[in-house]
Amino acid sequence: MTGDRHTQVVVIGGGQAGLAAGYHLRRLGVDFVVLDAQAEPGGAWQHTWDSLRLFSPAAFSSLPGRLMPPRSGERYPDAAHVVAYLRDYEKRYELPVRRPVRALGVHRDGDFLRVRTDSGTWSARAVISATGTWWRPFLPAVPGRADFGGRQLHTVGYRRPQDFAGRRVIVVGGGNSGAQIAADLAHEAELTWVTPRPPRFLADDIDGRALFDAATARRRALDQGRGDTGGVASLGDIVAVPPVREARDRGLLEASPMFSRLVPGGVAWADGSRAEAEVIIWCTGFRPALSHLAPLRLRGRRGRIVTENTRAVDEPRLHLLGYGDWTGPASATLIGAGRPAREAAREIADLLA
Template sequence: MRRAACGVVVIVRDVDVVVIGAGQAGLSAAYHLRGSGLSSVVLDANPGPGGAWQHRWPSLRMATVHGIFDLPGMRFDPPAPDERAADAVPAYFAAFERRFSLDVRRPVKVSAVRPGDDGRLLVESDHGVWRTRALVNATGTWTRPFWPVYPGQETFGGRQLHTADYPGPDAFAGQRVVIVGGGTSAVQTLLEVAEVAADTTWVTRRPPVFREGPFDQEYGRAVIAKVEARVKEGLPPRSVVSVTDLPWTPQYAAAAERGVLVRRPMFERIEPDGVVWADGTRQAADVILWATGWRAALDHLAPLRLRGEGGGVVMDGTRVVADPRIHLVGYGPSASTVGANRAGRAAVRELRVLLAAPGSGDAGVAGGAVQELGVAAGPG
């Protein structure tokens, strides 16, 4: 038995592949790993199944969700339109985990992934360390809401919040609300808040584009191609949602007739009682709701130095070009439900080849093999 410098024994478990995250992409990867001949474990920071869906705002109903794609091998039977998305989708994910007996450990928060001294990776967490031959990272974006910075933002006397913390429309009753963002989340919250607020103002950096045609496979491929081009160049990916037009639904048409979907360009600065445009126009506000999206949650991978000069990670499909042991699923072009499924399958297909190749290390380790090693668990 060896001890870390601070006298703490850290249990290190050996496994072929660690999957971080149990959202759509992580579960897809875990499903395909089952029959791969590789031992695996899924580490999920959430308290229960459902990925980011369990954190969606309470007023989001299945009737307004723009489609949930089946996980591999198990159909998603559409629930009642008025059922909360934060209940329906996590229940589906939980049933999927049970049906296929996936080894999901939760809540396990991964703090860092580091290169080991034996050609493997060390996945450090609040529940010990996993030593792995390969990594599938599926941490998504929900834990990293993006807050843009505007002059005077710190002087605002009202309330500022991100859609990640949107509590539902009742919290805005009788208030003047500025909603910032051009995506589906912004429009959905705008329509809800407008029902109870004293006034709503919708601002976006670019004019929104509404699409009356179908969101079919051809359109989907065109959208994915826009995102994929950036990650191949090593640039931080734009979200799939950011390059997807807004669907022109009967609900949106009705809101437009009521004068709710009136878009204004971005303001120039924020003052204590509202926002101001470049021409001096002012809008009083009690609340600024930032529906400005998310960024990829990759901070725990920083010790691996994967980011390139462009600030992003250079990718070839799901594989990190700088380190073929690492695959990012639910990142860039696969950050959608349909893209996540394909990414999970593709990542496992490549890892089966990599880990079976000469010079890749052991042909496989028994799942759950445990050692007690002196891996530092913090300052001693």
């Protein structure tokens, strides 16, 4: 392993999950490094659309040890506020983040795991993967997608409604991203909102606090062998943050059912009806960004790494954080990142001991 840099733990990813892991590793006295592919602090939040709002007030959108400060006049902080908070969090706890460093592959090497990057190799006793999902947008296989003559982009490529002023735009997706972007465009573009099923808005008084509680209750019930409570899905799909609520109440968020195919000038439904479009925005979700773990050959038949809580069953020196409920209740959210990060750090400290 000549030339390798050594540490006890390598954390891959410097967004919210990686920072939460760093906080708990530091408290336990573990030697670690955080490798972040981004040039600046803030994780994926620095790449979102301008009007994005959190689902919860600042105090309920915090990482361990440090409450997010409120933003004057705003109940639900925007993405820029989150970026500033993450930058301050990283500095406050003096977390050893190295950037920009992109992890290319994690390999077994006897008692160590080697993390090969674009700027050298690290050897560690354990690895925490916290790369999230933003970097792997999902596009559904819809017939005719290659035939459409206009512009297509995913959520990750959307920034502001002014870019589409006066244009015929179809937004596809019935989740929070689809609803927020549709509401954003409703005043600027000739909008068609398409959802796979009728949109389900949560009650106006429900926000991210209730979603976290529902996700936690579901995981607890499953762990105890009780029936599936349904978790967040039992409450609805869309949090009615103020811009979404306003557009909905003004009748600007009337959804059409999912079309059956794309055609050169727009989309078509099975009954023969069509809608013209110049732009299609696919708000169709993400998949975990795990290509750096491919050398470990941990994926099962369905493509998912089998985990027990955050630990990979077939490689106990690897933990996964922030990829959704399968790595901890609401672990892909700010408020949900802390608990699984704490559990992973404790398991790793026990392993090192």
